[in-house]
Every structure is written in structure tokens, then in C-alpha cells.
Ligand SMILES: NC(=O)c1ccc[n+]([C@@H]2O[C@H](COP(=O)([O-])OP(=O)(O)OC[C@H]3O[C@@H](n4cnc5c(N)ncnc54)[C@H](O)[C@@H]3O)[C@@H](O)[C@H]2O)c1
């Protein structure tokens with residue numbers, strides 16, 4: 001039975017799902033060294049934001065097939081390292097959207113009305129009403145940085161509270177922003193106009209310290225900032241200085257550059273700041289959603305099925321897989337065949353998607369062709385996760401073309417492998433019954449069902465040549481299951497495809513190429 005390690009608390013619903021297919025170990029307080037020491041025993045790892053899934057940990061996890069993040073942000077996981085090792089990384093992109101948006105609005109209101117500070121004083125026996133004169137959010141301007149899932153829901157709530165909405169998100173259309181009642185603008189303008197600024201972007205090298213010392217200089221002294229996205233988006237030292245200097249009015253933070261923020265000067269600030277311990281996703285509903293979502297994906301991957309929200313195999317959801325499955329098999333087979341015909345080092349792999357395959361949702365078909373090409377060399381080390389990266393790292397250029405107008409089959413593929421020993425192309429399609437067919441080799445039309453062992457020749461079409469090959473194979477006790485010739489001209493260059501029942505014994509090919517008229521012969525094992 002596979003084993004899954006859960007390193008942080010998750011909803012029991014997730015554990016129940018994992019237990020259907022795996023032995024689940026919940027070990028929540030492992031040190032980095034303890035985790036490193038035991039990770040090699042596990043097929044799956046499930047984390048939240050506190051576990052640092054580093055390159056070293058991934059290397060030690062030599063049995064890992066999947067890393068699940070019960071939440072959105074995968075910045076605590078070295079995704080490129082997982083990809084290189086062929087490990088699927090999944091998250092729950094929508095499970096905690098509402099929770100994080102509501103936490104953002106709660107923080108905005110808490111900051112405006114000093115609710116945590118007032119609560120603390122009342123509990124301490126004080127009744128100080130003068131100290132907590134707040135501000136209203138009604139008719140104030142909210143600047144939303146990142147108008148994705150959480151930013152959009154914040155916009156919807158804030159709009160209902162009568163706020164004017166500005167947004168900065170270079171990857172969102174004007175139309176989408178308008179639907180949400182937001183005016184899209186440059187960040188600098190948003191800094192100048194907003195009374196509240198809320199961040200809803202991922203942490204990347206580009207967004208680290210997006211809000212910095214210079215940014216604060218552009219804001220109004222009444223501006224309040226909310227960060228419920230990721231620590232490190234705001235330069236905390238600059239933030240503390242800006243608040244102390246009265247450059248801005250305050251901040252509410254759920255996330256920190258270092259968590260917990262032990263020793264941070266933020267902890268010494270007064271009522272201008274409200275701090276929560278990364279609680280954005282901490283609702284009963286969100287925790288149930290994310291645990292279920294990610295556990296189901298881990299279960300599916302351990303059962304050999306695709307994950308619906310893999311962050312490193314884009315587009316390979318269960319729905320896409322069901323639709324494309326036969327084409328993925330076809331692409332893998334043709335990639336493998338083209339690579340074997342090309343023989344030596346392949347420099348360029350051409351993938352031509354025709355007919356119904358010529359739409360963007362067919363991207364996994366290209367990955368399948370790469371997987372097929374690299375399969376003979378890398379065996380099970382190449383998979384849908386790392387195939388594209390493996391090709392890139394080997395300097396193999398993948399050239400993709402599309403032709404919607406092609407109508408010979410509803411969808412067909414042409415794979416070309418060009419390398420040190422020349423170029424070969426193979427085409428294939430699906431029959432109405434769903435069976436795979438190789439429909440041409442090097443441009444010669446054929447219709448051959450792929451089999452495990454094949455002998456393919458390029459030869460000149462002439463009387464007697466088929467008989468000679470048949471006799472030769474017979475003398476080696478090789479049984480031919482089927483044979484087909486494809487040619488463009490009578491007595492011209494042709495291709496012959498022989499399906500044979502067993503692997504071809506050594507020495508046969510060198511004798512085949514001695515037959516007069518045979519130009520080349522290839523042993524293919526699919
Ligand atoms: N505090 C919490 O507990 C908590 C909970 C959930 C999510 N989060 C965090 O919230 C953030 C947003 O999550 P989401 O689900 O809305 O993600 P999302 O992918 O739906 O949206 C992110 C948006 O940011 C935009 N963006 C990316 N780079 C940008 C840039 N440089 N400038 C402006 N916009 C940029 C993208 O176009 C996208 O629209 C993530 O960092 C996530 O980890 C935190």
C-alpha cells in the first residue's frame with residue numbers, strides 16, 4: 001500500500017479520503033532534519049504553508065509521486081525541483097477563496113474601527129471610548145492589487161459596502177475589471193488615490209517588496225494597507241518606518257516575511273496595526289474544501305489517474321484526459337516510433353496537430369509526443385510532469401504546428417524527429433472504433449495497427465523483394481503477423497512495415513540490408 005505523509009493539521013475529511021488508498025501518517029511537528037530523514041519512505045506528501053519543501057527534501061523523497069498543498073500558495077514548495085524529478089504538485093486553487101476574502105474585509109474593518117484593541121481594553125476592565133474614534137469605509141477608495149479569485153471576491157464585498165474600487169493587475173482584461181466595478185490603473189496611480197490598499201497577488205521574485213519605501217512616499221497619510229496574501233510582498237522595515245513617520249495611517253497583516261514574526265518591530269507598534277497569525281484560510285468550510293480537494297487529487301494520482309489542479313502539468317485535468325486519452329496514446333506511440341527511426345541524437349521534434357486536435361486544449365498531446373520520444377532512453381523517469389523540461393534540458397527543440405483544415409480523419413498527428421542521422425516523420429490517427437493507426441511513414445501512406453515488435457524497411461518497389469525478406473525472416477524462425485507496403489509510385493521508393501511476433505534476433509537487420517533494393521531497415525520495439 002502506498003504511504004502518504006501529512007505534515008500539518010488538515011480536516012479529517014482529507015485523511016479519510018487518503019486512507020482509501022494509502023497508509024496515512026500524520027506527523028505535525030517534524031523538524032526539517034526529521035522530515036528529510038523519513039521522506040524517502042513516502043509516495044505522497046501533504047503540506048500547508050509552514051512546511052518548507054526544499055530541493056534537498058525533494059531529492060531525498062525518491063519515492064514521491066505527488067506533493068499536495070492543502071491551500072493556494074505553493075511558494076513553500078520548490079516546484080521546479082519537483083518537476084525535474086517528475087513529481088506532480090497539486091493545490092486547491094479555489095477552496096479557500098471566500099475565507100481569505102472575508103478575512104481581508106474583516107481586517108479592513110478591524111483596522112478602521114480598532115476592534116481588536118478596543119476588545120483587549122474592555123477585557124482588561126477599561127472603558128475608553130475617546131481612544132477609538134474610527135473611520136468609515138463607505139465612499140472610500142479601495143485599491144486592489146491582484147484581481148484574481150480572492151481580489152475579485154473582495155471587490156464584490158467592498159462594492160456592496162459602497163466603496164469606490166481601483167485595481168492593478170496587468171494580467172486582467174479591462175472588461176473583467178469593469179464587470180467587477182473596478183477601474184484598472186497603473187500601480188503608482190493606485191498608490192496615490194487609494195484610502196485602503198489590499199494585496200492579492202502571489203509572491204514571486206517580481207512581486208517581492210512590491211510595496212517598498214518608495215511606494216509609501218506616494219500614498220496618502222490616511223492610507224491603510226492590508227496584506228492577506230503573502231509575507232514579503234511588503235518591505236516590513238519600510239512599513240514600520242512609514243507608520244512611525246505618519247506617512248500612512250496603518251496596516252493589517254495576516255502574513256509576514258518570517259512566520260511567526262518573532263522579534264519583528266511590527267509587534268511594537270500601537271493601534272495602527274492589526275496582526276493575525278496567517279488565518280486567511282482558517283475557516284471550517286475552507287479547511288474542509290482544501291483538504292478534500294487535495295486528498296482526492298493525491299488519491300487519484302496514486303491510482304494512476306490525473307490530478308485536476310496540478311500546478312506543474314497544466315491542462316491535464318480529468319476532463320481533458322478523458323477526451324484526449326486515445327490521442328495521448330497515439331502521440332506517445334508516434335513520438336517513440338519517430339525517435340527510434342531517427343536513431344541518433346534528436347535535435348528537433350516536430351508535432352503537427354491536425355483537424356480537431358488543432359486547438360489549444362490539445363497541448364498535453366504535444367507533451368505525450370515528447371514523453372514517447374524520450375521514453376526509450378529515460379524509461380519510467382520521464383512522465384507528463386517532466387517531459388517538456390527533460391526535452392529542454394537535452395537541447396531538443398519542440399516545434400508545434402496546427403492545421404485545423406485537415407479533414408482526412410477527425411484528428412490526426414504528424415511527428416517528425418530530426419537529428420544527427422537525418423529526419424523521419426510518422427503520422428497517425430484514430431479509427432472510428434478508437435483503434436490507433438500509423439497512417440504514414442516518411443510520407444509513404446500506410447494503415448498499420450501498431451504492434452510491440454516491428455521491422456520497417458525503406459526500399460525500392462520491385463518484384464520478389466517481399467518474398468526475399470519473408471524467406472530471410474523465416475530462416476531466423478521469425479513469424480510475420482502482418483505486412484504492408486506503402487508507395488507513392490509503382491516501382492518507386494517504398495516503405496514496408498512488418499509486424500512480427502517476437503523480438504528480432506541479432507544479426508537479422510544486417511542481412512536484410514544486404515537484399516538488393518533495400519535502402520534501410522529499422523527494428524522498432526513499441
Ligand atoms: N492569508 C491566507 O491564508 C491566504 C489564503 C489564500 C490565499 N492566499 C494568497 O492570496 C494570494 C492570491 O490568491 P488567489 O487565489 O486570488 O490567486 P489568483 O491566482 O486567483 O490571483 C492572483 C492575481 O494576481 C495577479 N498578479 C500576478 N502577478 C501580479 C503582479 N506582479 N501585479 C499585479 N497583479 C499580479 C494575477 O494576474 C492574478 O489575477 C496568493 O498569494 C495566495 O497564496 C493567502
Ligand SMILES: O=C(O)[C@H](O)COP(=O)(O)O
Pocket residue numbers: 048049050070071072073074096278280281282
Ligand atoms: O495560500 C494559502 O492557501 C494560504 O496561505 C493558506 O495557508 P495555510 O494552509 O497554511 O493556512
